[in-house]
Amino acid sequence: MNRIFSGIQPTGNLHLGNYLGAIRNWVALQHDYDCIFCIVDLHALTQPQDPAELRATTREVTAAYIAAGINPERCIIFNQSMVSAHVELAWLFACLTPLGWLNRMTQFKEKAGKNREMAGLGLYAYPVLMAADILVYKATHVPVGEDQKQHLELARDIAGAFNRRYERDFFPLPEPQIFGSATRVMSLRDGTKKMSKSDSSDYSRINMTDDADVIALKIRRAKTDPEPLSETLAELERRSEADNLIGIYAALSGVSREQALARFAGRNFSYFKEALSELAVEVLGRIGREMGRLMADPGYIDGVLHRGAERASVIAYPVLREAQAISGLLRP
Numbered sequence: 001m002n003r004i005f006s007g008i009q010p011t012g013n014l015h016l017g018n019y020l021g022a023i024r025n026w027v028a029l030q031h032d033y034d035c036i037f038c039i040v041d042l043h044a045l046t047q048p049q050d051p052a053e054l055r056a057t058t059r060e061v062t063a064a065y066i067a068a069g070i071n072p073e074r075c076i077i078f079n080q081s082m083v084s085a086h087v088e089l090a091w092l093f094a095c096l097t098p099l100g101w102l103n104r105m106t107q108f109k110e111k112a113g114k115n116r117e118m119a120g121l122g123l124y125a126y127p128v129l130m131a132a133d134i135l136v137y138k139a140t141h142v143p144v145g146e147d148q149k150q151h152l153e154l155a156r157d158i159a160g161a162f163n164r165r166y167e168r169d170f171f172p173l174p175e176p177q178i179f180g181s182a183t184r185v186m187s188l189r190d191g192t193k194k195m196s197k198s199d200s201s202d203y204s205r206i207n208m209t210d211d212a213d214v215i216a217l218k219i220r221r222a223k224t225d226p227e228p229l230s231e232t233l234a235e236l237e238r239r240s241e242a243d244n245l246i247g248i249y250a251a252l253s254g255v256s257r258e259q260a261l262a263r264f265a266g267r268n269f270s271y272f273k274e275a276l277s278e279l280a281v282e283v284l285g286r287i288g289r290e291m292g293r294l295m296a297d298p299g300y301i302d303g304v305l306h307r308g309a310e311r312a313s314v315i316a317y318p319v320l321r322e323a324q325a326i327s328g329l330l331r332p
Contacts, residue, residue, distance in 0.1 A: 005038065010041050067287045102125065209291055
């Protein structure tokens, strides 16, 4: 069976974009693939973290996976730092990765900003660790958003570089999986910006832990314009906020954007927002309640992560040991 690897950083405020763009798709994939879903806590350290908060958000992301429908008995769920093979393989890859490849990574430039000389090595080199995350399991497919597609291309380049250096067909070249029209959910306050956990306004996003009243309030306050909903997609796409809300409705209801628009074309936003609120509360409210129940039992969450790390290690360490041997490292 083909193997999938993917993960989310435990940096708090998982939101609708994380659910529609990633977690919901993973729930479907678990039936057809050998799935490994990680909480990438080492990647989170590329930015300053409060230690207690990092532990809490690691458990929160785990709860979100399970509450959304990922079965920890069928899939492997663990946090990255429990399996040191990721970091050990990353060093082998770091020694193969030209600086020119890393200099092309646009996310480093965006996150480091103008003070690039003071950015940490981890932020610069974390795409190499991401490649190790994927390849230490010889994953064949990686569900990614558009913002991570460049990093997956780098992982493919690194796998190819290792294979060429040692003249072995050892690592696969993992394929990207990009899903549906709602992989890029935009801010509820600005339809030109991606929904983000780092946005200063909590009204810009629907958090997976929001209750029914908060979800409904945020949708009512979502930015729109005074005109009724468009009749065609071509017209709708010129109105970023309206287009975003229709896309969210389509994704939550499992229909196409064309079908969603057909239900509400010509209607005013108050009518549409009421329908969208009911749908969002039905889907996300259930997940939020289950997350709350799971987070109230941290012992259960920690057990899931521990058992997942044991299962992940059974796959990862033989791959690492063989890669070390191929590289010429003398091991017992």
